[in-house]
Amino acid sequence: MQANSLLIQNARLYTHVDTGEIGWLFVEGNKISALGQGNAPQQVLDISARKIDAAKCALLPGFIDLHVHGAMGYDTMDASPEGLHQMARFYASHGVTAFLATTWTAPREHILTALQAVAETVGIIPGGAALLGAHLEGPYINPAKCGAQNAQWIRRASKEEALQFLDTGVVHLVALAPEFPENLWLIDECARRDITVAAGHTMAGLEEIRRAVEHGLRQVTHCFNGMLGFGHREPGTVGAAMVLPEIACELIADNIHVHPAAQKILVEVKGTEGVILITDAIRGAGLPDGEYPMDERKVTIRAGEVRLPDGSLAGSVLTMERGLQNICLASGRPLEQVWRMSSLNAARALGIHQRKGSLEVGKDADLVLLDNEFKVCLTVVEGTVVFENLESGQA
Structure with a gap:
């Protein structure tokens, strides 16, 4: 053989x-x-x-999850190669063949240590999904839309710090708030390095997103969540994502973060090529309902929902095959039309579609x-x- x-x-x-x-x-x-x-x-x-x-x-094609934080009690921010291995094995059991380990807003040293752990682990993981690199979600976001991100560590993109993150060589996706002029240089720098940039945890309106697109913005983070919603006078981040063809939309299709009807609207407007399914799963994915740590805070998982003590959503326990099933049902479209949302669209976003997706x-x-x-x-x-x-x- x-x-x-x-x-x-x-x-x-x-x-x-x-x-x-x-x-x-x-x-x-x-x-x-x-x-x-x-x-x-x-x-x-x-x-x-x-x-x-x-x-x-x-x-x-195997699923590609470009926005996932953890599973089975482990999280990217633990900065543990063994944790990344366990995460990769769990993801593989749910059809994921490649993923980006996703960080969150934290002190510089914590983020850098997590990125260094990714650098040590990147590549094929025995018995698991391939670790493609890292997704830097925050810390350069808007505190008004921080969601479960820790607001005390939100900041603007200083060149010294951000370049230190990028120079690890493993960051392939950056989520930031493009409405802050101090963050625009980072979009330029990422575009120069072929790193994808998404607008996430942001209050950016249509014109601010349009300006960011000129700098190289190409995506929005978990569409509808953590962003300025659609309005008929100010279309907001959501409206901008829908009308600007350059923008691809991440979507958490767990029917908790986004109503099925809103999922259907997004697919109708963006088409099946403009939506990227993600899980945004946290360390409690694959574990029983209960209380789990999130930095120095706690989250509660109950009936598929992950919430902070104040009731805010704090990621998900979604798996990719369930997200694919949910979007099929929500959109009313067959698998032959929607499969690309779980693989090819993510591969295109990361520029690896010539070999994956x-x-x-x-x-x-x-x-x-x-x-x-x-x-x-x-x-x-x-x-x-x-x-x-x-x-x-x-x-």
């Missing part, structure tokens, strides 16, 4: 041209080597490889197999099976 040779048969393929037709996909090494509709040709069947009968499950020959073999209930049956990261929950007789 060749290293990491894998043949998945009898799967419903979702690609740019395949819309759920039964087909097959062959992996050699860490790449997708071939795929097609119907039965695999004899020359592929003759190759020594592990063969999996997908039993008509949906075969999709879709099922195409030559791309990384990052795969997820979902049954009709959106349960994850198989996760493959760069050709290696890292999670499987296949029924007996399928493999």
